[in-house]
Amino acid sequence: MSSVWNHNISVQIFGESHGPAIGVVMDNIPAGEYIDIDKLVEFMARRAPKKNKTSTQRRESDMPQILSGFLNNKTTGTPLCAFINNTDTHSQDYQNISRLARPGHADYTGALRYSGFNDVRGGGHFSGRLTAPLCFAGAVAGQILEKRGIYTGAHILEVHGVKDDSIDPISVTRDKIVKMRGNEFPVINEAKGKKMIAEIEKAASFGDSVGGVVECVSINVPAGIGSPMFDGIENSIAQLIFGIPAVKGLEFGVGFNSAKMLGSENNDEFYVNEVGHVVTRTNNHGGILGGITSGMPITIRVAFKPTPSISKPQNTVDLSNMTNSTLEIKGRHDPCVVPRAVPVVEAAVNLAILSHMLDYPNF
Numbered sequence: 001m002s003s004v005w006n007h008n009i010s011v012q013i014f015g016e017s018h019g020p021a022i023g024v025v026m027d028n029i030p031a032g033e034y035i036d037i038d039k040l041v042e043f044m045a046r047r048a049p050k051k052n053k054t055s056t057q058r059r060e061s062d063m064p065q066i067l068s069g070f071l072n073n074k075t076t077g078t079p080l081c082a083f084i085n086n087t088d089t090h091s092q093d094y095q096n097i098s099r100l101a102r103p104g105h106a107d108y109t110g111a112l113r114y115s116g117f118n119d120v121r122g123g124g125h126f127s128g129r130l131t132a133p134l135c136f137a138g139a140v141a142g143q144i145l146e147k148r149g150i151y152t153g154a155h156i157l158e159v160h161g162v163k164d165d166s167i168d169p170i171s172v173t174r175d176k177i178v179k180m181r182g183n184e185f186p187v188i189n190e191a192k193g194k195k196m197i198a199e200i201e202k203a204a205s206f207g208d209s210v211g212g213v214v215e216c217v218s219i220n221v222p223a224g225i226g227s228p229m230f231d232g233i234e235n236s237i238a239q240l241i242f243g244i245p246a247v248k249g250l251e252f253g254v255g256f257n258s259a260k261m262l263g264s265e266n267n268d269e270f271y272v273n274e275v276g277h278v279v280t281r282t283n284n285h286g287g288i289l290g291g292i293t294s295g296m297p298i299t300i301r302v303a304f305k306p307t308p309s310i311s312k313p314q315n316t317v318d319l320s321n322m323t324n325s326t327l328e329i330k331g332r333h334d335p336c337v338v339p340r341a342v343p344v345v346e347a348a349v350n351l352a353i354l355s356h357m358l359d360y361p362n363f
Contacts, residue, residue, distance in 0.1 A: 007355040011137050016119045017127035023083030024133035031077030043139040046343040099320040100327045104308025128245045131344045138347020141354040153177030154216035154342045155186045159196040165189045167217045169283035169299045186342045204335035207311035212338035214302045214345045223295030225356045232291020240348035249303030253286025309333035
């Protein structure tokens with residue numbers, strides 16, 4: 001199972017949703033980097049289940065325990081390893097899943113790939129639970145970047161057709177990012193957020209689920225980071241983003257809308273600003289040209305599918321005897337993964353940017 005990402009730094013995720021613990025090992029993290037544990041835990045708490053109807057009722061503290069690579073609040077340069085105990089598991093809810101493939105899940109494909117030996121409880125290694133150690137890694141990367149003035153923030157752009165205000169791709173500031181990250185329900189427009197919550201709760205009341213879109217921005221990334229063709233900053237971000245369960249789409253800048261534009265509309269004209277930097281008047285390119293950062297804010301949008309675990313009866317196959325069957329999924333599941341996915345997207349982007357920044361002179 002390829003659960004290692006490697007580009008200047010390596011990130012290895014381990015564990016299963018209902019195993020004793022989950023965790024991460026990070027290698028080649030620069031030595032001597034101060035990490036504020038309180039801020040790290042605060043970042044991870046944004047991913048944890050909320051005490052309302054918009055998320056699963058599974059309760060996990062997500063408190064990381066650091067085993068190595070960290071001393072006196074600073075990285076040592078050796079592998080940084082942390083694990084998180086799984087404490088609130090209801091494995092009995094998955095007794096019939098070993099033979100009944102859940103629609104929308106990786107039960108069938110996982111059984112094929114691993115000859116039926118994969119852990120299906122709570123989704124096993126395919127579970128969104130594995131985004132907790134990814135958040136740990138991204139929180140560490142984020143703190144290292146912020147000491148260099150690079151900030152990343154995200155919000156819910158859309159849930160089931162209800163759209164939030166978009167991030168300004170030109171004038172977004174550190175203060176706006178920090179404020180956005182501090183919102184309990186991560187939206188810019190609170191009124192739109194309430195409508196999203198209503199959509200999520202409505203779907204949950206019918207035993208169903210909804211999907212949505214997360215929008216993310218990174219500012220103050222220096223120009224000139226990344227290399228064509230296969231080592232571009234877009235390549236790295238995409239690989240990490242698609243490691244997040246339930247992600248089905250990704251776009252940079254104006255993304256797919258660029259296909260509807262004329263070249264004269266899509267091109268971002270250059271000019272020299274008041275401090276002598278080359279910038280663009282618009283940011284349709286999302287801060288990346290030819291796989292290399294332009295110095296403008298990096299903007300992405302990530303599409304998440306509806307949570308596949310729903311309580312409505314569904315048709316499926318009994319893999320034990322290869323017959324058609326029906327399934328009613330039990331257990332505790334998010335009616336929408338998007339609110340909890342916001343810091344996960346930030347974490348993935350942080351890791352990608354840090355990995356490329358290590359190539360930057362005098363980082």
